[in-house]
Amino acid sequence: MHSKRTSIPAHVFILIYLLLCIAVLLLLPWIGAEKLSWEQVLLHLQGDSTADGLILLRQRLPRILLAIITGGALAMTGAALQVLFRNPLAEPWTLGISGGAAIGAFAGQLFPAININLGPFNSVQGFALLGAAGAMLLVWSFAQRPGTITTHTLLLAGVTISIVSGGIMMLMAYFVSPFQLVSFHRWMMGGFDVIGYREVVSLLVLGLPGLLLLGSMAREYNHLAFSEEMALGHGVDVARVQKLTFIGAGLATAACVSVAGPIGFIGMVVPHIVRNISGYDYRVVLPGAFLLGGTLLAVCDGIARTVIAPTEIPAGIITAIIGGPVFLYLLARKD
Amino acid sequence: MTRTLIHFNRICFTYGENGWNLSIPELELGNERITCIVGPNGSGKSTLLRLAAGILTPLGGSIRLGDALLPGMSRRSIARCIGFLPQETPPLFDYTVKMITTMGRYPHSSWVGTLTDTDRQAICAALNAVDMHELQNRPLSHLSGGERRRAMIAAVLAQQPQLMLLDEPTASLDIHHAAAVMRLIAGFENNGPRVVLVTHDINLAALFADRLIMLHAGRIAADGPPAEVITPELMEQTYGEDLLVRAHPESGVPMVVARRAEKRQEGNQS
Numbered sequence A: 001m002h003s004k005r006t007s008i009p010a011h012v013f014i015l016i017y018l019l020l021c022i023a024v025l026l027l028l029p030w031i032g033a034e035k036l037s038w039e040q041v042l043l044h045l046q047g048d049s050t051a052d053g054l055i056l057l058r059q060r061l062p063r064i065l066l067a068i069i070t071g072g073a074l075a076m077t078g079a080a081l082q083v084l085f086r087n088p089l090a091e092p093w094t095l096g097i098s099g100g101a102a103i104g105a106f107a108g109q110l111f112p113a114i115n116i117n118l119g120p121f122n123s124v125q126g127f128a129l130l131g132a133a134g135a136m137l138l139v140w141s142f143a144q145r146p147g148t149i150t151t152h153t154l155l156l157a158g159v160t161i162s163i164v165s166g167g168i169m170m171l172m173a174y175f176v177s178p179f180q181l182v183s184f185h186r187w188m189m190g191g192f193d194v195i196g197y198r199e200v201v202s203l204l205v206l207g208l209p210g211l212l213l214l215g216s217m218a219r220e221y222n223h224l225a226f227s228e229e230m231a232l233g234h235g236v237d238v239a240r241v242q243k244l245t246f247i248g249a250g251l252a253t254a255a256c257v258s259v260a261g262p263i264g265f266i267g268m269v270v271p272h273i274v275r276n277i278s279g280y281d282y283r284v285v286l287p288g289a290f291l292l293g294g295t296l297l298a299v300c301d302g303i304a305r306t307v308i309a310p311t312e313i314p315a316g317i318i319t320a321i322i323g324g325p326v327f328l329y330l331l332a333r334k335d
Numbered sequence B: 001m002t003r004t005l006i007h008f009n010r011i012c013f014t015y016g017e018n019g020w021n022l023s024i025p026e027l028e029l030g031n032e033r034i035t036c037i038v039g040p041n042g043s044g045k046s047t048l049l050r051l052a053a054g055i056l057t058p059l060g061g062s063i064r065l066g067d068a069l070l071p072g073m074s075r076r077s078i079a080r081c082i083g084f085l086p087q088e089t090p091p092l093f094d095y096t097v098k099m100i101t102t103m104g105r106y107p108h109s110s111w112v113g114t115l116t117d118t119d120r121q122a123i124c125a126a127l128n129a130v131d132m133h134e135l136q137n138r139p140l141s142h143l144s145g146g147e148r149r150r151a152m153i154a155a156v157l158a159q160q161p162q163l164m165l166l167d168e169p170t171a172s173l174d175i176h177h178a179a180a181v182m183r184l185i186a187g188f189e190n191n192g193p194r195v196v197l198v199t200h201d202i203n204l205a206a207l208f209a210d211r212l213i214m215l216h217a218g219r220i221a222a223d224g225p226p227a228e229v230i231t232p233e234l235m236e237q238t239y240g241e242d243l244l245v246r247a248h249p250e251s252g253v254p255m256v257v258a259r260r261a262e263k264r265q266e267g268n269q270s
Helices: A002-007 A010-030 A038-045 A051-084 A097-110 A123-144 A151-174 A178-189 A197-215 A218-226 A228-233 A238-260 A266-278 A282-306 A315-333 B045-052 B075-081 B097-103 B117-129 B145-158 B175-186 B202-208 B232-239 B263-269
Strands: B006-013 B022-029 B034-038 B060-065 B082-085 B163-167 B194-198 B211-216 B219-224 B243-247 B254-258
Touching: A010 A051, A010 A266, A010 A282, A038 A051, A051 A197, A051 A218, A051 A238, A051 A266, A051 A282, A097 A123, A097 A151, A097 A178, A097 A238, A123 A151, A123 A197, A123 A238, A151 A178, A197 A238, A197 A282, A218 A228, A218 A238, A218 A282, A218 B097, A228 A238, A228 B082, A228 B145, A266 A282, A266 A315, A282 A315, B006 B045, B022 B045, B022 B219, B034 B045, B034 B202, B045 B163, B045 B194, B075 B082, B082 B145, B097 B117, B097 B145, B117 B145, B145 B163, B145 B175, B175 B202, B202 B254, B211 B232, B219 B232, B232 B243
Parallel strands: B034 B194, B034 B211, B082 B163, B163 B194
Antiparallel strands: B006 B022, B006 B060, B211 B219, B243 B254
16 A cells, blocks of 8 residues: 555645646536526626626635635645644644634624724734634643643543634624624634635635745654654754744634634545545645645535525535544544 | 764753752763663653753753854754654654655755755665665554664664764664664764664663763763673662672673562572
């Protein structure tokens, strides 16, 4: 099995992931509640405005783009967090980082008085970032306590933070006017229904620097995954890598959560799939997780849009239904 | 070629408030081909090695690497001189021998990490030195304990350090594998790295070391050639009195074996 892995060069795997992702980006816009004719879309592209063309270019394409970037960002962040915490089940959601970011984003939306918009950046993202940072510091200080912390206690702590954040958000929702409640409720389930290119841009404001930061440390993650002390011996500045991973993961999670709500399990399941397909080298795992995570979340969102069309279910529900059992399976297999 | 030495000057270190502390007035490492650090559990062997590797920072005193102060150096520049092999911890992922050996080139590589011809030569030489060339594409989980240890040593060799610090390279190995690892280290070429290693196995240490440092309760109890360090008096001080010191049948260096009964009981019976 291992010889099969090493005989295929790394860039071939990345190319395959990339082709999959492009295929999804090109094919998924044609699937949806409204059937589109390609002649009408072609007409639109030639300059005449048609309804089919508008649906494809202004509604479905940005939505799929957003799902790809969100899924990719969550999967890549998950892959990095799994190394940072030396825990293959870590990801933004199971560690409570999504939950923290969600409280922040929710608070930001709740009080319009503190709403500031600076181009594509808004205060909701800022609050999400604060929430993510708070949750991450909490889990990290928990994980650093010597001796007593096992893989499962850490996850228990993370999931507890997620549950507590859910409770706090429900408490906040209790005081919200009924008319705001519907949109909050949808956002909490995680999905992409109110979408245009504006959201894509605002996702990239925090998301892109976060992902670039994580991606720049691919080699260091290999060393860290092998052994923290060995990494030090090899000349890796471990403290710096840990700090930057915190910042990168916080930025990426905050960006995803403030646009799409807390979406679970993509960040945990996808790195596993990628490592099983193309091996453990993080120079392949990180870009692979981004591309495959994007592909999978876009497909989940595609299912969410069509399975009981014209009603749309939030993508977060689909990922939870698929990802939850996988999580349980991996949890059981570890022992 | 001048050797880079590690120089301890009035070092003290402690982990917490339980009273345990390590105190080294003066120590120079790296002059001899093989230096073994031995001592009972909790004597501070690994702590001393981690201080020398710059992984722990002393609470007082100074550690110099050549002319530079260790705490002021970047991890990268330390790693170009000193190779450090920690005690074996289970890796998160099942990397191959080749990949682990390649990791040793990190301190010499650019940010992108593409391999140069020098890198490839160093990796190849390291794999040959530990006789793992055929097994280079095997993942670690498919190796025996001894092979795994050899793969780790290959990673440190690929780093091409002047000084190698090895923490328990023979721990939990069967005696023939442990001896094989020691023979491998003793077989490094004359211009190869100097080795400082921590071990529990006093007999293997005595057999292979040029210099033996005996630690006891955070202090250096003895420091010198094995024949001078392993004396019945010192063994009694550090390990208690239920041990016998005898000569190795082949090389004549002293070795330590346990008595069957406690010494006091034996005295009562006679």
